[in-house]
Amino acid sequence: MELLITVIKIVAVMGVMLGCVAYVVLLERRLSAAIQNRIGPNRVGWQGLLQPIADVVKLIMKEDIVPTKANRFLHDLAPLISIGVAMTTFAIIPFGNRISLFGYDIKLQIADVNIGILYILALTSLGVYGLTLSGWSSNSKYPLLGCIRSSAQMISYELSMGVSIIGIIMMTESLKLDKIVEMQAGWHWNIILQPIGFITFLVASFAETNRLPFDLPEAEPELVAGFHTEYSGMKFGLFYLAEYSNMFVASALITTLYLGGWQVPFVHSLGLSDFWISIVQVFGFFVKIVLMVAFFIIIRWTIPRFRYDQLMNLGWKFMLPIAILNVLITGLVILLI
Amino acid sequence: MLTEFGRIFIFLLIGVVFVAGGLAVAWLIRPHRWYPEKLSTYECGESPVGNAIVKFNIRFYVVALIFLIFDVEVVFLFPWAVVFQKLGMYAFVEMMIFIAILLVGYAYVWVKGDLEWDKPVPQIPKLVKE
Numbered sequence: 001m002e003l004l005i006t007v008i009k010i011v012a013v014m015g016v017m018l019g020c021v022a023y024v025v026l027l028e029r030r031l032s033a034a035i036q037n038r039i040g041p042n043r044v045g046w047q048g049l050l051q052p053i054a055d056v057v058k059l060i061m062k063e064d065i066v067p068t069k070a071n072r073f074l075h076d077l078a079p080l081i082s083i084g085v086a087m088t089t090f091a092i093i094p095f096g097n098r099i100s101l102f103g104y105d106i107k108l109q110i111a112d113v114n115i116g117i118l119y120i121l122a123l124t125s126l127g128v129y130g131l132t133l134s135g136w137s138s139n140s141k142y143p144l145l146g147c148i149r150s151s152a153q154m155i156s157y158e159l160s161m162g163v164s165i166i167g168i169i170m171m172t173e174s175l176k177l178d179k180i181v182e183m184q185a186g187w188h189w190n191i192i193l194q195p196i197g198f199i200t201f202l203v204a205s206f207a208e209t210n211r212l213p214f215d216l217p218e219a220e221p222e223l224v225a226g227f228h229t230e231y232s233g234m235k236f237g238l239f240y241l242a243e244y245s246n247m248f249v250a251s252a253l254i255t256t257l258y259l260g261g262w263q264v265p266f267v268h269s270l271g272l273s274d275f276w277i278s279i280v281q282v283f284g285f286f287v288k289i290v291l292m293v294a295f296f297i298i299i300r301w302t303i304p305r306f307r308y309d310q311l312m313n314l315g316w317k318f319m320l321p322i323a324i325l326n327v328l329i330t331g332l333v334i335l336l337i
Numbered sequence: 338m339l340t341e342f343g344r345i346f347i348f349l350l351i352g353v354v355f356v357a358g359g360l361a362v363a364w365l366i367r368p369h370r371w372y373p374e375k376l377s378t379y380e381c382g383e384s385p386v387g388n389a390i391v392k393f394n395i396r397f398y399v400v401a402l403i404f405l406i407f408d409v410e411v412v413f414l415f416p417w418a419v420v421f422q423k424l425g426m427y428a429f430v431e432m433m434i435f436i437a438i439l440l441v442g443y444a445y446v447w448v449k450g451d452l453e454w455d456k457p458v459p460q461i462p463k464l465v466k467e
Contacts, residue, residue: 002339003347010348014355060363068376069388083356084349091348111344118415139390140378152397155404162411169418229379234363238356309454312400316452320407320443324436327414331429334422 009110010091017090020289021244022052027290028244028297035301059237067138067230074137079235082130082242089123089249092116094178096262096282100275108262108282109178116177117169120253121162124208128154130242131210131217131227138230146226149308150210150217156315157207157214163323164200167330168257181261189260196326198258200319205250207315210243212300216308251292252285259288399451403443410439 026041026048033040041048066075096108113119128151135147168190172180184190191198207214218226228239255261264284267277306314339347378385417432446452 006339006344006347007351010344010351014348014351018355060359060366063368063370064363065371065375067378068373069378069385080356084352087352088345088349091345110348111341113341113345136390138378139388140385141380144390148397152400155401159404159407159411162408163414166411166414166418169415170421173419173422175415175419224379224381233367234360237363238359312452312454316403317447324440327418327436328433331421331433335426335429 005104005106006110009106013090013095013110014087017087017245017248018241021241021248022056024244024248024293025055025240026051027293028300031294031297032301035298056237059234059240062233062236064233064235065230067140069139070230071137071139074133075230076235078130078134078137079231079238079242081133082127083238083245085123085127085130086242086245086249089120090245090252092119092177093249093252093256094181094261095252095285097278099278108278112176112178115175116180117165117175121158121165124161125154125158127208127246134231134239135217135227138227140230142224142229143227146217146223146229150227153207153210153214153216153311153315156312157204157319160200160315160319160323161204161208163320164197164204164326165257167194167197167326170327170330170334177256177261181256181263184260184263186263187265189258189263191258194258194326194330196322196329200323200326201258202254203314203319205254206296206299207311209246209250209296211247211296213303213306214311215305216311219305247293247296248289251289251296254292255285255288259292261285403446403451406442407439410436 029051030040030042030048032038041051044050044054066072091110092113094109094112099106099108131150131154132147135143135145135150138144168180169175171190171193172183174180180190210217215226217223218228220226223229228236231239262281262285264281267280267284270280272280380386413435414432417428421428
């Protein structure tokens with residue numbers, strides 16, 4: 001029975017997540033169009049709402065091309081690593097409190113791993129392999145440049161990401177994500193208690209997801225399409241899916257760590273039953289993620305792309321010292337107050 | 338009884354089934370019409386010149402080394418941060434000394450210039466004739 005509940009939960013979460021990711025693509029296209037004073041895709045279905053389905057069908061129908069010079073095995077493996085890493089991170093994010101359904105007490109989190117944050121950091125660093133292998137195995141110049149850039153960028157920003165989370169762990173005394181969310185009940189969100197950590201983590205997650213202003217691995221004007229220049233058809237589709245899943249997961253992670261997760265302030269004063277409180281909390285979590293994704297997209301059209309040396313300077317000379325300073329300040333505040 | 342990592346394993350399995358399903362459907366539906374030109378490496382329409390798998394700049398290697406050292410530091414910080422409030426001031430000062438030692442190395446690398454990246458030096462042609 002427990003196994004069945006787990007499987008149902010997993011299928012539901014995965015379905016909702018992939019559906020959301022497909023519509024994040026549409027949201028990005030429509031929002032970009034609005035910012036650039038265009039219309040954007042609006043023909044397939046009402047206001048373009050069926051566009052993601054049309055895109056998937058188109059990608060499935062496309063021919064898959066592997067260059068003769070490429071390393072066939074690694075070329076096939078790379079998109080699988082990317083999408084696997086992007087999706088598996090979502091397994092430990094708590095998306096709601098407990099809920100009672102048909103007499104079962106269900107926890108709204110797939111796996112409550114006791115090393116939560118370490119698991120996330122381990123997986124995000126594995127994500128580099130997908131990009132690096134895809135660039136190297138294509139045996140083409142643009143992908144190679146993209147993969148060198150992506151690995152240097154991701155290892156530079158992973159440090160500040162790890163160090164900025166340490167402030168939260170010092171306050172929570174646990175690596176479990178649901179403990180971290182419980183700590184943020186009411187208005188005690190970590191964004192208020194850890195403003196410096198929040199900013200460094202936000203910038204680092206932009207760099208880790210390769211979003212503008214940090215999208216040098218696939219800088220279109222210089223590198224054609226960066227690391228996935230030699231990909232087509234469904235394998236390109238998997239990279240595309242992985243990129244947007246990464247953005248979605250990063251938003252979920254920022255929400256969980258800094259914006260209170262599924263906590264909705266003042267929900268207990270509305271006089272709802274426990275069941276409806278849980279529903280409101282899940283909905284609140286979802287709204288926070290969508291706002292965060294919209295923030296990612298708006299930033300894309302606000303800040304121009306960094307030059308490479310600026311990117312490395314920011315990572316090594318500003319983010320890392322600030323993140324370490326944050327640990328120092330947090331420690332002093334906890335000890336002295 | 339299912340362990341927490343067991344659940345993640347099931348998640349991974351279902352994910353694999355989903356992705357493999359997508360790839361298999363695509364393999365069945367899509368056209369397979371290859372010819373040598375189509376399978377050549379992309380290089381803006383020209384015939385590709387040389388091999389792309391080359392040795393790259395040593396600078397990259399130095400950054401990777403610095404990353405390794407600091408990543409190990411972060412690994413030490415995690416268990417310390419979990420029990421930090423129980424240990425109190427003593428452990429805090431101890432860890433700050435540890436970080437300070439690493440920061441000396443960091444300052445050394447900075448002064449040596451290993452964190453600097455080659456800046457593009459644009460050659461702007463002069464319009465004024467001498």
